[in-house]
Amino acid sequence: MLRLENVSVAYGARPALDGVSLEVGAGERLAVLGPSGSGKSTLLRAIAGLEPLSGGRIDWDGQNLAGVPVHLRNFGLMFQDYALFPHRDVAGNVAFGLETRAAAPAQRRGRVAEVLTLVGLPGYGARRIDQLSGGEQQRVALARALAPTPRLLMLDEPLGALDRGLRSRLLDELTGLFARLALPLIYVTHDQEEALAVGDRVAVLNQGRLETVMAARDLWLAPPNEFVARFLGLTNVVPMEWTDGLLTTPWGSLETPDSPPGQATSVLIRPEALALDPIGPLAGVVSAVAFRGDTTTVLVRPANGDGPRLEARLRSVMGELPEVGDSVRLNVDQAGVLFLP
Amino acid sequence: MLALAALPLAFVGLFFVFPVAAILVRGLAPNGVLDLAVPLQVLARPQTRDIAWFTFWQAALSTLLTLAVGLPGAYVLARFNFPGRRLLNALVLVPFVLPTVVVGSAFLALIGPNGALGVRLDHTIWAILAAHVFYNCGVVLRVVGGVWSQLDPRTEEVARVLGASRWRAFRQVTWPLLRPAVVSAASIVFLFCFTSFGVILILGGTAYATIEVAIYRAAAVLLDLPAAATLALVQLVFLAVLLVVYSRLQARAAVGQRLTGARVAARPPRGRNEWAIVGATVALLLIFLGLPIAALVERALAGSSGYGLDNFSALFGESARGALFVAPVEAISNSLFFAAAATAICLPLGLLAAAVIAYRRGALATAFDALLMLPLGTSAVIVGFGFLVSLGQLPIDLRTSVVLIPIAHALVALPFVVRATVPLLRSIDRRLREAAAVLGASPARTWRMVDLPMVGRALLVGGSFAFAVSLGEFGATLFIARPSAPTMPIAIFRLLSQPGTLAFGQAMAMATVLMAVTAIAALAFDRLRTTSVGGT
């Protein structure tokens, strides 16, 4: 079990991580989500021991890792651009972590074959690195990290270098693999879809600080603040104007009987809570329509000219879809209205 | 592809193979008929064996020592950013250009009869070895450092996370990627030490003789061409063996190196251990490189009335006595002109040659690579005399032309440019070019945005060496009939040809000026490399 207590890492004057505390338990999968520059990679490097801490401590099973050098920590780390060894073939790369342990060559070969099969590259051992496609390289990097049976696996944007189609396919494969491995896992990404798919819990980092750590579903259903909401792709956030049961938005007024909590300063309308309704309380003009398969995203701007766009995610099969320029009215499911501090 | 090799081949063929063959023929077949009497005699002499053996082992030992001092330095300069790093990186090129007579004086000031270091090492093998390290460290530091600074440190970090200690990570991951550069640098250092002349004579004294010294005696003093030709052949045989070994070593290393294509930002040392490493390495460099330079500068500043700039003002002022007077401004500008010309000749030829060697693997390319290294390892006397007996037959008589000087310099500098460029050409990732093309860049634009920065960087590393080789008057230019265009080293020789504290002081002052010019040129090349090219 990994525990970070108030961990800070600074490059000169600039703090890359500022007072981060979190825990990853046995068999748990933690996704770390954040924009670039938020300190995600630094977090992994600090846990691996590649970055010295300027404050705080990192424990594993109660033991302080401060004095433990990188090569004795037995954590697995997979870099975003894989960093494969160009002078070794696939088997040579995968076997590297096994060579320090006192394993017989036959044992090593067996393990290499086993791990390659696990990641879906059976028989690739003799291939050269520069002959591999992007997806294959990623799997080799993963196999290399897994081969020495690490006690913690860390992945830094593993799907970042791949094209979209490959990414979603691999995401499914990876989640399946992780379920089978039962290793504590830290998965770093800037893509919220990946984070929510992979992590049991999701930690959100912003400029080196931890915004929140919550179970994935809870995070999605009830983002704790505007930053997290926006980062999760929920863009319908406007300053709150509520008086006497009526919520005023740029697109119309909404009857909202429940009073918002005291610290609420903005309100979120979930895109999937909107539906086309000729007598709905919200109105506007369609400014963009994006067909995405089973859902269609429609952007609606206020009728009276410019203002924030309201994003509605409509199910594609439900009746006629609007076109750009149409005036529409929308209804909101009250469960999709969230007040944010 | 092989057609590209035509021009560098023609250059080396015309200005090296042709002259050397001509002088060898003159020596071994003086009357048109092969006469092996004297050559066999020379080969049979026990001195010849002793000389050959000494030449070899002192060069090998010098190379090892230079690597021992230079590799840690290359690591520190490549990976860490600390105050004075840029200056140090430029300064390491300075010893390269100093005439041996001046370096001899500096070493004497340290380890001679009244030496500052208190220990008497002149005329020992230690003086020779130390001087070789002094001269050649810069080659290791810059060639190896240049490649090291572009190796992706994350490959090493991955290895460490996978369970390899720092040492094992270096040995198994970094070293295989670094080895080609180290072998390159080591081969150049070996060749320089193998043909070392002034250092042996001046610092070693009469007890030590190398093949080069013997060739000089035979050719330049005794005009015994058969003996000179025989010894030159012995040198060439050694050279051939070395180049075969070199090719074997390099053939295995033709791995697509994971170069980041950008200079990895060197970071400041963190923690006491890292500062200790940096400090110790810098101290080592300062001892081997800095002390003799400091001794020289001290000599330049020492006047009859304490320290001051008397020697400099005498040098640059109106000198009533014309004998030793070489207008220093003229000497500086001549040196710079020749250096620019030599670099200009060398870079395109080097680029062509590097392209052939990088892209066309195989025996022919390796042989070509080896051929280019030959001028480095061949006696300068032989090449110089070779010019005289061969170039007179061409339509344009270059034997007494100013142009011959940068040409001779370029011959020696060419291997440097090739050495620096080949690994970088090999590493230009095809995918970067493809990515650029997909993003809408035309082939010309792709070349400008992707290839040119990489190539430009390599050219600047090689170019700085070419510049230094020319400033230091390497090659055969001291053994030809030079028209009047004195350079800084020539000015120094002239000043030292007569006694007198002013003469000596001005010579040291001129040597200091030479060092300053070199340092500035190196800084300029480095600046160009990091700012305008690729913006990294």
Place this chain on the structure above:
Amino acid sequence: MNQPNRPLMLTIAALAVVVVIVVGALSGIFTTPNPDAAGTPSPAPSTPPTLPPPTQLTLLTHDSFAVTEPEILGAFESQNNAHVNVLRAGDAGAMVNQAILTKDNPLADVLYGVDNTFLSRALDAGIFEPYHATGVDAVPAALRLDARERVTPIDYGDVCLNYDNEAYSDANPPPQTLEDLIKPEYRGQLVVEDPGTSSPGLAFMLATIARFGETGDYTWRDYWADLRDNGVAIVSGWEEAYYGSFSGGSGEGDLPLVVSYATSPVAEVVFASPQPAEAPTGVMTDGCFRQVEFAGVLVGAKQPELAKKFVDYMLAAGFQTDIPFNMFVFPAVPNTYLEPEFTDFAANVPNPLTMAPGQIGANRERWLNEWQAATH
């Protein structure tokens, strides 16, 4: 596997063509075509039609050649509508060897700087045209070493032992003769240069051969063995010996006796700031070896007549007076004006040792080997 990039290769090739053009142009500008090979005359530079273009005279000399510029060469150039192109070819030996190697296609018109130790080699190779120079009759017969006048003596100097004045005193005098050098009181005080790589070193060795001879009870080889036993230090060249090992004057070493020139004390005075009233070093006038320097017209010269005029010019008063302070040797023409520093500080050597050039040429290599054996 990396593929070459076509635009890259094309640009490199274009650059290479540019280089060829540039080098070719520079060669064309800076050199004259070889009429033997090409058969075309050099293009005449454009000058006013009234004055023909200056003729180029090429002088091959050694690195120690120095004249007051631009007066000395300028005077000759304007008197003869010529341009003197000076080629420096290393030390005297290297220069002579280069001239011999290029005998069939000489590099220059006139050669200056062959001295008596290399004279026979040059004469045997037949590189000079005989010429009786104007003014050579004034030169003492002792300097006119070639009866066939293939070369003309221009200046002479003496290689002598120099000593550090501060190391000696009335109670402890410096050595006076060659024989003194092997005495115990001068043990470990002398540094000499290797005759195989140094001209003064060679001269000193020849002096000992001339003095002690090759046969008899005590030969020059015995002398050198005694020198070795008396702790003589041997270094490779003059700079090393004087600046590195000698303790006198500007020397930075610790040995008070060195083989140098009779004119070295002059340089010590002149090249010191401030100029001292007394020279810091002295000269042992016994055991000096005379070196005479010659000039000659090269066979096959492109401008033989102009070359002869230049030889005459070198014997003329203007050139002769310029010699001492530029090259630190004595003018061959007697009664040439010498500046006071020269007369005050240069040693006057009444009886220098000499040796016939032919003898030097014939035996040099053997003597060098014997020297090597005697001293190691």
